[in-house]
Amino acid sequence: MVKIGKLELGEFPLLLAPMEDVSDPPFRAVCKQNGADLMYTEFISSEALIRDAAKSVQKLDVYDYERPVGIQIFGAEIESMREAAAIAEAAGPDILDINYGCPVHKVACKGAGAGILLDIDKMVSMTAEIVKRVNIPVTVKTRLGWSHDTIRIVEVAERLQDVGIQAISIHARTRQQMYKGEADWSYLNLVKDNPRLHIPVFGNGDIDSPEKAAEYKAKYNVDGMMIGRASIGYPWIFNEIKHFLATGEKLPIPDLNERIAVAKKHLDFSVEWKGEKQGILEMRRHYTNYFRGMPNFKTFRTEMVTAETYAQVAEILEQVAEAYADYEFQS
Known part of the structure; x- marks a missing residue:
């Protein structure tokens, strides 16, 4: 111990x-x-x-x-x-x-x-x-x-x-x-x-x-x-x-739904800690990291780092889930 x-x-x-x-x-x-x-x-x-x-x-x-x-x-x-x-x-x-x-x-x-x-x-x-x-x-x-x-x-x-x-x-x-x-x-x-x-x-x-x-x-x-x-x-x-x-075995890597769920949970904590406006600003340096390596993600990334309300970010995350429904992350 x-x-x-x-x-x-x-x-x-x-x-x-x-x-x-x-x-x-x-x-x-x-x-x-x-x-x-x-x-x-x-x-x-x-x-x-x-x-x-x-x-x-x-x-x-x-x-x-x-x-x-x-x-x-x-x-x-x-x-x-x-x-x-x-x-x-x-x-x-x-x-x-x-x-x-x-x-x-x-x-x-x-x-x-x-x-x-x-x-x-x-x-x-x-x-x-x-x-x-x-x-x-x-x-x-x-x-x-x-x-x-x-x-x-x-x-x-x-x-x-x-x-x-x-x-x-x-x-x-x-x-x-x-x-x-x-x-x-x-x-x-x-x-x-x-x-x-x-x-x-x-x-x-x-x-x-x-x-x-x-x-x-x-x-x-x-x-x-x-x-x-x-x-x-x-x-x-x-x-x-x-x-x-x-x-000695590897866990399955998190899929898109898991990444979105944790990114949203992270966002929820941030808004709870600093309020909606500041919490969303603080999260701009964080949440796109959850989707690192995904192809053709620039548009969504831009939308995420410019969104100003919780509802906007939540909607973008839903759009990501729909657009990449068949995407599989590689270890």
């Missing part, structure tokens, strides 16, 4: 990665219903939380139906991160996560996210202060290092454990790689082989099929996996991986 603090997550938990503009409550809801064991919010700026910025405060929304859930924060200043941690804890998550992995320029080059990998001592000090500030388990998501020449992930994981984190998720790329090239999970083996390390280690990067999940589970000895991009428009991946790990 994998545990984060007293939180039991099963034998080999699958985590939904925190993804900016993706991992909102409606998306987390459909991932939860399709097998995700632990979810994280989009990353939230510590400075914005302290300023009480409305958009960042709304990202603190967590719901009982998605538990266990963690709130993820990022920032470059230790005191701001301490204050933000307290604000996040008050929102009632099960876990507080620290983002030490975001590679985008506007974050990393200010010393936050993956930028802190250039100053491991500060990373450890910041983590220690946050652990002392809150009463819920603290976890970390990070990368292997800033660049290939600066990878110190075995040391980093041990030092973060020693100041109190209770799990670590490692994206097996450096900041320099961004999202390019192949994730190198061999470093996760080195982390797991450290006899002093006893916290769970979750692997992240390139898990996009049940077969790859099974291969990497056997090869790299991780305690679970965090899945990000592969779940966008395809929340079924969590249950597909679980089924394959348990039986």
Whole structure:
């Protein structure tokens, strides 16, 4: 049984990665219903939380139906991160996560996210202060290092454990790689082989099929996996991986009716969370992903991302169902 603090997550938990503009409550809801064991919010700026910025405060929304859930924060200043941690804890998550992995320029080059990998001592000090500030388990998501020449992930994981984190998720790329090239999970083996390390280690990067999940589970000895991009428009991946790990067999891929049903459920959650107007705007980045790869879909896609009412979107989905009634998705 994998545990984060007293939180039991099963034998080999699958985590939904925190993804900016993706991992909102409606998306987390459909991932939860399709097998995700632990979810994280989009990353939230510590400075914005302290300023009480409305958009960042709304990202603190967590719901009982998605538990266990963690709130993820990022920032470059230790005191701001301490204050933000307290604000996040008050929102009632099960876990507080620290983002030490975001590679985008506007974050990393200010010393936050993956930028802190250039100053491991500060990373450890910041983590220690946050652990002392809150009463819920603290976890970390990070990368292997800033660049290939600066990878110190075995040391980093041990030092973060020693100041109190209770799990670590490692994206097996450096900041320099961004999202390019192949994730190198061999470093996760080195982390797991450290006899002093006893916290769970979750692997992240390139898990996009049940077969790859099974291969990497056997090869790299991780305690679970965090899945990000592969779940966008395809929340079924969590249950597909679980089924394959348990039986060695693949579940049938979701057909058009199932995709429409989940896209509509996602839309319903979005409208319930933010109201019809904003909920539909938020969904524009999501629902066409459910129909990725379908031929001659451009007209429907355009209609979806310009529809302004719930009724319009529902009608478009009905038209998709009728137009592609005989279409079969390929695995």
